[in-house]
Amino acid sequence: DIQMTQSPSSLSASVRDRVTITCRASQSISNYLNWYQQKPGKAPKLLIYAASILQSGVPSRFSGSGSGTDFTLTISSLQPEDFATYYCQQSYSTLPYTFGQGTKLEIK
């Protein structure tokens, strides 16, 4: 399996802060990397796919970058509704797809 490691596991930040979450793959996955946001009691929501393409309807303050093994999700100016848990997912190999362990973004 391709292991996905996110850092940090948790993060405290304030509204209007710029925040970066990192995801590292155990082997090269090209740009087959997706990011999801999950709020308590809700299903995950797709934010970014192919490492850097914003899913339709997602605010432009979200951006993604990276290729190979190292990827980042950046929120340029945190809004109150952005406090949630974020997951990366590799889709380079379907045997199996794997997710990072999650990064919980909390209000400072």
Next chain:
Amino acid sequence: QVQLQESGPGLVKPSQTLSLTCTVSGGSISSGSYYWSWIRQPAGKGLEWIGLIYTSGSTNYNPSLKSRVTISIDTSENQFSLKLSSVTAADTALYYCARDQGSWGRIDYWGRGTLVTVSS
């Protein structure tokens, strides 16, 4: 707007088979190049991909679960299903059905999830 809804028993006894169905509305399960997936999440933990099925009926399963998992599709009912055999307490989780776009493996529509508890 595509919607997915999981259904099935919320309580399953150890060693028995967990069976869930996902009903797709707002579009045909057969249209487009989509894959239909199952993903689970134990309480307070991360996401684990279980497997997917193509509209052709071909499947990919997580190797860690492969010996116990069967995913099937019923295009006439616009549904796909999950069976997980020989369950233990470790299979207690929130089970999501979801649509995989196919391209880039992006999972763009999710059901609300259904909690399955394995307990005697």
